[in-house]
Amino acid sequence: MVDIGARIERARQAADLSQRALADATGISQPTLSRIISGDRAAKMPEIVAIACETGHTVAQLTGTGAVSERVQCAARATNDADMADMHQALLGFLELDAYLDDQAIPATI
Numbered sequence: 001m002v003d004i005g006a007r008i009e010r011a012r013q014a015a016d017l018s019q020r021a022l023a024d025a026t027g028i029s030q031p032t033l034s035r036i037i038s039g040d041r042a043a044k045m046p047e048i049v050a051i052a053c054e055t056g057h058t059v060a061q062l063t064g065t066g067a068v069s070e071r072v073q074c075a076a077r078a079t080n081d082a083d084m085a086d087m088h089q090a091l092l093g094f095l096e097l098d099a100y101l102d103d104q105a106i107p108a109t110i
Helices: 002-014 019-026 030-038 045-055 059-063 067-071 084-103
Strands: none
Touching: 002 030, 002 045, 002 059, 019 030, 019 045, 045 059, 059 084
């Protein structure tokens, strides 16, 4: 729990958010967020997802399970002035979501 809390704290600081601002943005109370960061309380998956969204990080980055990002290789060509870093981050988000759904035995639907 402490590792996740430390990762959340680093993500919060990198996003230049106060604990109060992150709590408000995620709907998590500030005392609960503080306990998650300190490792006194386990973060629930919906809370981790909300924190990841608000800090611009992925769930895998916050949980330390970045297996997808460590394995993925991509080659792309940016067009229409698209930012490669943004496209790469979006791709990782989708791949991590796909891996999470597979781990939870939730079938993909179209």
